[in-house]
Amino acid sequence: MTKRKLNRQQRWRIEKIQAERASRATRLDDKDGEKLAAGEYGPEQPGRVVAHFGRTLDVRAEGDDEPVRCHMRANLEGLVTGDRVIWRGRQDAEGAIVEGVVVARGERTSVLERPDARSQLKPVAANIDQILIVFAVEPEPHPNLIDRYLVAAEATGIAPALVLNKIDLLPEDGGALMALLHRYEALGYPVVATTTERENGLDALHARLAGNTSVFVGQSGVGKSSLIDRLLPDEELRIGALSKDSRKGTHTTTTARLYTLPSAEAAELIDSPGIREFGLGHLNEQQVAEGFIEFRDLLGHCRFRDCRHRQEPGCALLEALERGDIHPERFASYRRILDSLE
Numbered sequence: 611m612t613k614r615k616l617n618r619q620q621r622w623r624i625e626k627i628q629a630e631r632a633s634r635a636t637r638l639d640d641k642d643g644e645k646l647a648a649g650e651y652g653p654e655q656p657g658r659v660v661a662h663f664g665r666t667l668d669v670r671a672e673g674d675d676e677p678v679r680c681h682m683r684a685n686l687e688g689l690v691t692g693d694r695v696i697w698r699g700r701q702d703a704e705g706a707i708v709e710g711v712v713v714a715r716g717e718r719t720s721v722l723e724r725p726d727a728r729s730q731l732k733p734v735a736a737n738i739d740q741i742l743i744v745f746a747v748e749p750e751p752h753p754n755l756i757d758r759y760l761v762a763a764e765a766t767g768i769a770p771a772l773v774l775n776k777i778d779l780l781p782e783d784g785g786a787l788m789a790l791l792h793r794y795e796a797l798g799y800p801v802v803a804t805t806t807e808r809e810n811g812l813d814a815l816h817a818r819l820a821g822n823t824s825v826f827v828g829q830s831g832v833g834k835s836s837l838i839d840r841l842l843p844d845e846e847l848r849i850g851a852l853s854k855d856s857r858k859g860t861h862t863t864t865t866a867r868l869y870t871l872p873s874a875e876a877a878e879l880i881d882s883p884g885i886r887e888f889g890l891g892h893l894n895e896q897q898v899a900e901g902f903i904e905f906r907d908l909l910g911h912c913r914f915r916d917c918r919h920r921q922e923p924g925c926a927l928l929e930a931l932e933r934g935d936i937h938p939e940r941f942a943s944y945r946r947i948l949d950s951l952e
């Protein structure tokens with residue numbers, strides 16, 4: 611008896627809370643609607659999300675430096691750093707844009723996802739053109755680490771490129787790591803060699819960043835922070851990437867942020883601790899195989915349709931390996947990645 615009563619009370623309370631929430635959301639949206647109709651907001655204009663904090667966003671107008679704190683209309687969801695949006699700014703008495711409202715999201719060319727606390731994939735950044743996989747002379751890369759990053763990058767559909775950092779520590783002839791870099795170049799990947807220890811050590815990197823929105827990923831200690839420090843030398847550039855209101859926020863160190871580089875032409879960088887740790891996630895066998903670009907033309911050409919490329923006769927991959935068209939180390943990497951999934 612008591613139990614049923616409690617349940618009814620609980621149910622009623624939940625319904626009441628939900629009704630209140632819904633009405634608050636529509637009220638907010640109505641208020642927006644009123645303001646929009648009353649012309650308090652300026653005209654619609656394109657912009658890009660440079661940081662996101664739940665339903666609050668920092669949006670930068672095209673060609674403008676100072677981002678504006680915006681909220682989204684209730685019908686919008688899941689906007690992330692890097693998203694292209696349509697927004698409207700509201701001016702204060704002096705004519706400065708003090709806040710804004712995002713009214714629409716543009717098409718995404720790509721989206722980077724990460725598992726959240728409940729292992730659900732959630733978008734963390736959008737419209738990234740390239741994933742720069744950083745490795746270094748020191749710490750020496752684990753043999754198949756680069757391949758793991760490449761497979762993970764390929765699965766996102768975002769183009770990967772390799773950055774070999776700390777080349778000041780290489781032997782005169784470039785050594786094994788330079789040879790490794792050239793092997794990836796021969797596969798078709800863009801590669802760059804860098805050092806933060808020399809004056810022109812980042813020239814090739816600047817060229818690679820130009821015209822693109824990039825992210826850096828890679829193992830701890832390879833020099834990602836050092837590279838970004840050099841690319842964004844001015845403290846102002848980093849702080850200025852947030853709106854005045856957001857700078858006071860508590861989530862400012864964890865959210866993904868979009869930076870515009872001062873030196874390279876139209877070069878942008880999205881960075882966050884979560885993105886730097888970007889890993890293999892949950893890929894299946896198919897995705898791993900497709901993550902090896904030299905396998906792609908061969909997949910589907912094995913004698914057996916369900917070939918697992920282990921010791922099956924007529925396996926197109928094993929034959930290519932035999933011919934020397936697939937490098938044995940890459941094939942070994944492929945196997946090791948598969949084993950690590952199981």
Ligand SMILES: Nc1nc2c(ncn2[C@@H]2O[C@H](COP(=O)(O)OP(=O)(O)OP(=O)(O)O)[C@@H](O)[C@H]2O)c(=O)[nH]1
Pocket residue numbers: 775776777778779804805806807828829830831832833834835836837886
């Ligand atoms: N010799 C040499 N050392 C470098 C170079 N770039 C970075 N370092 C050093 O490498 C160490 C690690 O650099 P970080 O920039 O902290 O590396 P990270 O990848 O950001 O590491 P996490 O923050 O742990 O992910 C630091 O002591 C840097 O000074 C380089 O080009 N040459």
Ligand SMILES: [Zn+2]
Pocket residue numbers: 912917918919920922924925926927928
């Ligand atoms: Zn096969």
